[in-house]
Amino acid sequence: MRLAELSERSGVPTATIKYYLRERLLPPGERITATQAEYGEEHLRRLRLVRSLIQVGRMPVATAREVLAAAEDESLSQNTRMGAAVWALPHGPEPDEDDPHAARAREQADTVLRRMGWSYGQELGDTSPAYRMLVAAIASLDRLGYPHDTEHLLVHARLAGELAVADLDLVETYDTPPEQVEAVVALTVLYEPVLLSLRRLAQTEESGRRFKE
Amino acid sequence: MRLAELSERSGVPTATIKYYLRERLLPPGERITATQAEYGEEHLRRLRLVRSLIQVGRMPVATAREVLAAAEDESLSQNTRMGAAVWALPHGPEPDEDDPHAARAREQADTVLRRMGWSYGQELGDTSPAYRMLVAAIASLDRLGYPHDTEHLLVHARLAGELAVADLDLVETYDTPPEQVEAVVALTVLYEPVLLSLRRLAQTEESGRRFKE
């Protein structure tokens, strides 16, 4: 398959594919001659994953590159690779080091992780983007004066845990390790809007129930 | 309070506040003289809300304006206003009308709403951004060949329902209707990163448990 066909089958313009190749989001095709390269099914899969990360996950190109690099780093174990890929996924601004809100948020995040018994989160701590994202989010709530008591956070954590179980069940339906790593990244990103939209619909529903006329 | 103080207390540069005023994200201050205006606590609150929507919620300025307009539309009932504000919250690309993936996704979304007994979502249908976001998300899963059976979606919907109950409990701790409307918007947006980060942490944890070495 050459570039034009890859473009047609993926729906991504050739100019954009060239851009992704240049940015190393897509491995180069196998060079057939000096001016032609051949792409395979794995390029198509990868291209779709890249589009998911960038368009659905609204991820900057540079970050997508890091996530993909972690996902295919042969020097890591299967598990580490999955973890690395998922927690390289980012969102929103980083917490400010010397902000009192962030300091308090950090403590509260630690409490939540401890009470959930989530040891990875605790060990990885600040190195994990997901952890920093949690801290930044709690700090925002604090800064804006919105409630964020630990019990309420634990409700979210417990539900997140249930989601993770369901998601990993899906991942296990994939056979080969590389497919599983890709699947966990893709499913994490692609189910985020599903979850958020359902939550908003549920809120509309619930507020209708409570505040009806 | 004048512009300089509003800027200092909110941490937002004066130039940016002027920009928000120009874009009607912030109501103008009360004109004292030809060249001075006075801002109150409600301007500060509103400014913080705007920042939440734009920076945490990554919302385009134009969309934030619509959400805020819905939130303060006096012609709507309290409940409608809350609903309007929450479902004006957007995320990601819109579904394509004549895409077979989107058509199938639409059916599946309807099934989920029906099985959950969420009548608002059904009635509002395509007019609701949250609904369109759900359809677009399911369509993406379908297009990329990832699993999205109804049972799995219902797991997410059920958990989203539980979250909504907890969130609305928080909203009810606010006394006045305008505060409640603002709170539901702010909490919806500000808890999204909390939820997403916890989900990612939970996934790392769960994948560690399942795929350990």
Next chain:
DNA sequence: TTCCATTGGAGAGTGGCACTATCTAAGAGC
């Protein structure tokens, strides 16, 4: 074999968007 469309590659250009800098006239405040 000839000739034209296509390819991979590289560099520059574009458009959108959230700011941000500059400027000006009219007060405010000492």
Next chain:
DNA sequence: GCTCTTAGATAGTGCCACTCTCCAATGGAA
């Protein structure tokens, strides 16, 4: 009276995901 700040308008700026334009080398049809 004299300096400093303010509101308001206009024009940039910086970032970033593309997208356009070229070019030389080829592949494939006639």
